[in-house]
Amino acid sequence: MEAGWREAVDGVMGRTPPAVDGPWEELRLVSAAGRDARPLLAPEDVDLRAPLGPGEGARTVPAPVVLCDSSHGQLSPQARLAMLQVAARTGTALRLADPGPDLVDLARELDVPLWVVLGPRRPASTVEAARSAAVVELQLSAISPAGTVARSVDALDGKGSLAGAVAAVRALAPAAQAWVGVGPGASQELLRAAALSGASGVLIHGRTRASPLRRWAAGPDAPAALSAARRAVARTRPPEGSVPPQLAVAGGLKDGLEVAKALALGARLVVMATAPRIALGCELCGGCGPGQCASPGADGWRGQAERLSAHLARVRAQAASALAQMGCARAVEARPSMLEATTYDAAAATGVALAGFGEPLPMWLH
Amino acid sequence: MAKPVKVGGLDGHDGVLACLRGEGRVTMTGKAGDRLAAFLDGPQVTLVGSAGDFAGTTMLAGTLVIEGAVGRGLCCHMAGGRARLKGRAGDLAGAMMTGGLLVLDGPVGEMAGLGMSGGTLALTRPDGPPPRAPPPPARLMVPRGSAAGAAGLVEVELTHAELDDLAAALTELGMTGPREVAEGLVRLMVADEKAAPPAAPGAPVQAGVTVGTDGAPAPPTPAGSASDRFESFARELKGRGA
Numbered sequence: 001m002e003a004g005w006r007e008a009v010d011g012v013m014g015r016t017p018p019a020v021d022g023p024w025e026e027l028r029l030v031s032a033a034g035r036d037a038r039p040l041l042a043p044e045d046v047d048l049r050a051p052l053g054p055g056e057g058a059r060t061v062p063a064p065v066v067l068c069d070s071s072h073g074q075l076s077p078q079a080r081l082a083m084l085q086v087a088a089r090t091g092t093a094l095r096l097a098d099p100g101p102d103l104v105d106l107a108r109e110l111d112v113p114l115w116v117v118l119g120p121r122r123p124a125s126t127v128e129a130a131r132s133a134a135v136v137e138l139q140l141s142a143i144s145p146a147g148t149v150a151r152s153v154d155a156l157d158g159k160g161s162l163a164g165a166v167a168a169v170r171a172l173a174p175a176a177q178a179w180v181g182v183g184p185g186a187s188q189e190l191l192r193a194a195a196l197s198g199a200s201g202v203l204i205h206g207r208t209r210a211s212p213l214r215r216w217a218a219g220p221d222a223p224a225a226l227s228a229a230r231r232a233v234a235r236t237r238p239p240e241g242s243v244p245p246q247l248a249v250a251g252g253l254k255d256g257l258e259v260a261k262a263l264a265l266g267a268r269l270v271v272m273a274t275a276p277r278i279a280l281g282c283e284l285c286g287g288c289g290p291g292q293c294a295s296p297g298a299d300g301w302r303g304q305a306e307r308l309s310a311h312l313a314r315v316r317a318q319a320a321s322a323l324a325q326m327g328c329a330r331a332v333e334a335r336p337s338m339l340e341a342t343t344y345d346a347a348a349a350t351g352v353a354l355a356g357f358g359e360p361l362p363m364w365l366h
Numbered sequence: 367m368a369k370p371v372k373v374g375g376l377d378g379h380d381g382v383l384a385c386l387r388g389e390g391r392v393t394m395t396g397k398a399g400d401r402l403a404a405f406l407d408g409p410q411v412t413l414v415g416s417a418g419d420f421a422g423t424t425m426l427a428g429t430l431v432i433e434g435a436v437g438r439g440l441c442c443h444m445a446g447g448r449a450r451l452k453g454r455a456g457d458l459a460g461a462m463m464t465g466g467l468l469v470l471d472g473p474v475g476e477m478a479g480l481g482m483s484g485g486t487l488a489l490t491r492p493d494g495p496p497p498r499a500p501p502p503p504a505r506l507m508v509p510r511g512s513a514a515g516a517a518g519l520v521e522v523e524l525t526h527a528e529l530d531d532l533a534a535a536l537t538e539l540g541m542t543g544p545r546e547v548a549e550g551l552v553r554l555m556v557a558d559e560k561a562a563p564p565a566a567p568g569a570p571v572q573a574g575v576t577v578g579t580d581g582a583p584a585p586p587t588p589a590g591s592a593s594d595r596f597e598s599f600a601r602e603l604k605g606r607g608a
Contacts, residue, residue: 120462121483124426124445127405150481153442153461154423157400164380168404168423171385 009278023221024258026346027339032327043320047330050268052135053177053200054243059113059134061093063316064331068095070273074293079280082304087112095271104129120150136173137203138165139181162197179203184219191232199245204229206251222251224349230266256318264334279311280304383411403430422449441468450539460487467535479506490547499554507551521552
């Protein structure tokens with residue numbers, strides 16, 4: 001396991017201070033104190049609520065964080081149960097690639113907003129679960145543990161349009177928000193197609209440094225991928241009668257400060273997978289078998305749920321504190337101008353102003 | 367069984383019968399557009415005519431018979447049910463299948479069965495070299511002798527149970543002489559996979575909560591399935607009223 005991640009999550013859990021390099025570390029939050037004359041906010045003044053889509057029927061979650069198992073089936077059933085219980089307790093959405101009928105029934109009883117992924121592999125149980133989900137994500141491609149890319153071959157038609165596939169997902173689950181999930185290597189053309197598809201939102205997967213896949217996955221880090229998506233959506237006029245899709249990001253987010261950075265870069269929702277897994281007990285060993293990751297210790301799955309709940313509460317508190325310092329009463333008010341990049345590379349990739357420079361350099365403007 | 371329904375005059379309409387559930391029989395004539403009977407879940411659908419791209423994509427159950435040609439992506443991501451195409455198939459027919467049976471009676475485009483991780487793709491009259499053999503438990507069936515001369519591929523005779531199942535399915539799909547057709551097919555495998563123990567025919571690729579995305583079926587969990595263990599924990603949670 002990477003020591004940095006352990007320390008970072010331990011820091012969120014309150015044990016040791018976080019000190020780890022990562023793509024999000026190269027961005028810095030700018031305090032509103034010296035920027036304008038608005039009264040400073042307290043964390044409790046910040047409204048973190050976020051809708052799961054732009055439509056009126058979209059469900060709202062109390063914080064812009066989505067829990068995700070994202071373990072290629074490795075996560076133990078107990079850890080999944082702990083995650084489900086925490087989601088039920090906190091109202092957090094739960095993103096699962098293959099919920100299984102038992103998990104779906106339980107989530108329905110507990111009124112957990114489920115985010116179901118229709119990826120390249122679609123067991124019948126996953127499609128069935130999508131019918132009652134709050135969000136159905138059409139995942140365009142997925143990277144396997146072996147490093148190969150599998151595509152949802154029915155997503156793009158002959159003209160490179162996603163609209164038909166999104167319409168099919170909407171027909172399958174009329175009550176759900178239809179999202180499109182793009183991989184780390186998504187091109188501007190693909191992002192534009194996603195923006196034109198009529199989808200409720202686009203989930204951007206950045207390459208994560210914690211995953212065992214990091215040596216295999218191509219593509220940019222999450223901040224760069226998110227910035228590219230934000231630019232693509234801003235430059236694309238949505239179809240008549242539809243609104244631009246929301247953005248969500250996944251990849252390498254460890255704590256609430258990084259959630260605030262993602263919100264400032266344009267995301268409305270943040271999907272966290274590795275950090276919750278570590279809170280559940282995962283060691284990132286990369287060697288456990290299916291259903292064995294984060295197996296419960298002596299305190300059982302309830303102990304895991306308590307740890308994950310504490311982790312999530314700290315993330316929310318950190319995000320609220322960061323947004324308050326940035327002068328944002330609501331999460332949606334965060335802007336890229338409230339960030340600065342500490343490295344030239346991060347500034348070039350994200351378009352955020354380089355720390356120490358008063359204005360964007362010419363090359364960021366085209 | 368509900369009264370059979372007939373639909374005529376299709377002219378490139380997209381999404382016809384998409385997400386249809388339940389029981390019943392629908393017969394259509396004309397030219398269907400894209401995503402005919404996508405996510406089909408139960409009914410028996412017959413199209414006398416051609417269809418566009420992604421017909422029968424992500425089928426869950428039921429039967430789909432198309433008597434004309436189709437575009438690309440026929441029954442891609444198919445998870446269950448049975449489908450048969452009598453005409454020419456475009457590229458990517460049966461790609462990414464995880465279950466079900468797809469029978470192609472005519473010429474087949476490129477990349478048929480790409481990325482299959484389950485289900486059965488049967489080519490009764492292919493006009494070219496066989497496509498890449500998928501890893502078990504996915505099955506690719508071709509006429510006996512099709513792989514002659516193809517390096518690294520072996521033809522494996524169907525077991526009696528497989529033969530019976532296939533003949534029954536072909537009967538349901540309206541095949542003439544289903545038993546003879548089934549007996550003329552063999553299972554195509556990569557040579558070194560033949561030594562591996564066969565997977566149970568028709569078994570789900572990814573059972574319970576153990577899911578892989580690379581096409582390789584997850585090995586069984588040693589002490590009971592993950593679903594079983596999860597259920598016991600779920601009962602415990604419900605008991606506490608959480």
